[in-house]
Amino acid sequence: MKERPKEYQNKEKQKSRTLGPVPHLEEHVNPDWWKKIFNSLYLKTDADIVEDASITRQEIDTFSSILKLTPESHVLDLCCGQGRHTLELARRGIKNLDGLDRSHYLIQRAKNTAKKESLGVKFKEGDARKTPYTTDTFDVVMVLGNSFGYFETSDEDLRVLKEVKRILKPWGKVLLDVADGSYLKEKYQPRSWEWIDKHNFVCRERSISTDGQKLISREVIVNDTSGVIADQFYAERLYTTETLKELLKKADFTDIEIVDSINSQTLRNQDLGMMERRITVTATVRKEWTPKRKKAKEAKKNVVVVFGDPRKNDSLKPCGVFDDDDMYTIDQLKGGLHGLENYSFKYLDNHDTLVTDLAKIKSKTDFIFNLCDEGYDNDPKKELHVPAILEMFNIPYTGSGPQCLAFCYDKALVRGIAKDLGVPVPEGIVVKGEDTLFELPMDFPVIVKPNFGDSSFGLNQHSVCNSRDEVVRAIYDIREGLGYDKPILVEEFLSGKDLSIGIIGNPPENYTVLPLTQEDYSDLPEELPKLCGYEAKWIPDSPYWKIKSSPADLPKETEELIIECSLKLITRLECRDYTRLDWRLDAKGNPKLLEVNPNPGWCWDGHLAKMAKIADISYSDMIAMILKSADERISGQKQG
Incomplete structure (x- = not known):
């Protein structure tokens, strides 16, 4: 039998809550519904149009003819989804193409396709009301596939058009491909259902909003094995040719023209909803070129780097103190910073005087580069204390804040948040300090690890257990080392690939996903469990030291x-x-989250640096990317 798509396999154990019969659909629509609905399920429910390459080619034939595009035209596909139109234009030789969309999933899908086909399209995440592009950039902005009219009010749609006007060059054109509101008000289907593949079907309900301006839709997606996997509501504004013209005039566009009407036909030939009949509208912006400001010579920003304290003991290090390797790592970091021309760096590592030192340099510092992942006074429980002190002084800093660090220090808490978001995690239980009896809801083998902490402390070859006696022994060892009052996490031990993902930047706007890595256990003796624990990171004489990371x-x-x-x-x-997340595949190849690491290891030979190297990013450039991401975020907060 054909295997079900992975996205459904991963949801089989967690059926979606369904509301049952709903008398008033409009009451259940979240104003920001568009932030969550465009994911892998969207590509299934709407696949008859948005995944049909022949339909995309026909639409691009029409739009290219209307816009008279040339290979040199600079085109933005606004609300581009998975980039189907932009990528087709790139295949036809258009050189200057950008795509912007709010969906994490769809933009990543677009980037992957562009990379696979070696197409030079620049895809970004962002909000159509406030794009990251400079004034007077594009010859053409397209809003296609009925991606206009999602916001709560028409004023927000007007904001989109005014933003389009800003980023268009003088005499630039906008093209809107929008659902025909007049047609849909009369012809919409109140109820329908259809199979979207061999194992999944979707039931739809629709009604007109009380003000008569929107079509409210509900989709219940059902899998033939696991039942309801989504029950979602959304609302789209119904524009007519007259109201579209009026809105474009309000945004100061001219030469407004209704140039075409698209009637969609698909292979499934079932319920097309808002895509059934659409209006194509073009308009021109007549404006003056915006005078370019003279760039003042940028002064160097004063950055203070905060480290752990090499004078103090560090319980997580094998010798309990900073050694030559630690000092070499710090020197490599300083070397990486040395070549960055836009910044001037100073360094603080004396925690006995840290508070008074920060008070002295506060007025002369643009921001702190917080690399104190050892924690205040080298106490890992006090990692959040350093950003907390910086916030008390109102000094901006790189990396995550105290609340995030507190959350991620607690593995069970992160598991709960992940489950709430629909992110798969291993089966597991928390054994509290007072617990002497407990039941294991999963099969052996299991892995036993401290619920609090990082740096893989308390995680070694004896953490993987194949019997209850071994579990009891592993719990005893952790309690001996960390204290009897600390909670311990017992999870199913996943036997598949051991994975890490690094992300530099701040979604949804600007971020880089580094290449995923997997641990290579081929040199590890067969009898040892395959895990990357404390021995792999800190003990050179251990067989685990031979573990390598590969793409x-x-x-x-x-x-x-x-x-x-x-x-x-x-x-x-x-x-x-910058963040690193650890994942592992189960025996069936399904990924499950292990850990979230905010402010992860920044050393020259760490996981993040290895991922950067695979992407041909040098260590110095990786550090510069982290600094730039923080700098842009901090500058944006000041402007806001």
Whole structure:
């Protein structure tokens, strides 16, 4: 039997809550519904149009003819989704193409396709009301596939058009491909259902909003094995040719022309909803070129780097103190910073005087580069204390804030948040300090690890257990080392590939997903469990020291799922500037989250640097990317 798509396999154990019969659909529409609905399920429910290459080619034939595009035209596909139109234009030789969309999942899908086909399209995440582009950039802005009219009010749609006007060059054109509101008001289907593939079908309900301006839709997506996997509501504004013209005039566009009407036909030939009949409108912007400001010579920004304290003991290091390797790592970091021309660096590492030192340099510092992942006074429980002190002084800093660090220090808490977001995690339980009896809801083998902490402390070859006696022994060892009052996490031990993903930047606007890596256990003796614990990171004489990292070899859909879930998590947890997340596949190849690491290891030979190297990013450039991401975020907060 044909295997079900991975995105459905991963949802089989967690059926979606359904509301049952709903008398008034409009009451259940979230104003920001568009932030969540455009994911892998959207590409299934609407695949008859948005995944049909022949339909995309026909539409591009029409739009290219209307716009008279040339190979040199600079085109923005606004609300581009998975980039189907932009990528088709690139295949036809258009050289200057950009795509912008709010969906993590769809933009990543677009980037992957562009990379696979070596197409030079620049895709970014962002909000159509406030784009990241400079004034007078584009010859053409297209808003296609009925991607206009999602916001709560028409004023927000007007903001989109005014932003389009700003980024268009004088005499630039906008093209809107919008649902025909007049037609849909009369012809919409109140109820329908259809199979979208061999195992999944979608039921739809629709009604007109109380003000008569929107079509409210509900989709219940059902899998033939696992039942309801989504029950979602959305609302789209119904524009007519007259109201579209009026809105374009309000945004100061001229030469407004209704140039075409598209009637969609698909192979499924079933319910097309808002895509059934659309209006194509073009308009021109007549404006003066915006005078370019003279760039003042940029003064160097004063950055103070905060490290752990090499004078103090450090309980996580094998010798309990900073050694030559630690000092070499710090020197490599300083070397990487040395060549960055836009910044001037000073360094603080004396924690006995840290508070008074920060008070002295506060007025002369643009921001702190917080590399004190050892924690205040080298106490890992006090990692959040350093950003907390910086916030008390109101000094901007790189990396995640105290709340995020507190959340991610607690693995069980992160598991709960992940589950709430629909992110898959291993089966597991927390054994509290007072617990002497407990039941294991999963099969052996299991892995036993401290619930609090990082740096793989307390995680070694004896952490993987194949019997209850071994579990009891592993718990005893952790309690002996860390204290009897600390909670311990017992999870199913996943036997598949051991993966890491690094993200530099701040979704949804500007961020870089580094190449995923997997741990290579081929040199590890067969009898040892395959895990990357404390011995692999800190004990050179251990056989685990031979573990290497290599580029991950994964099915496309698995990699996409990991990236989508990771972006969801770092957004929810408010991880900032740079983050690493650890994942592992189960025996069936399904990915499950192990850990979220805000402010991860920054050393020259660490996981993040290895990922950067695979992407041909030098260590110095990786550090510069982190600094730039923080700098842009901090500058944006000041302007806001």
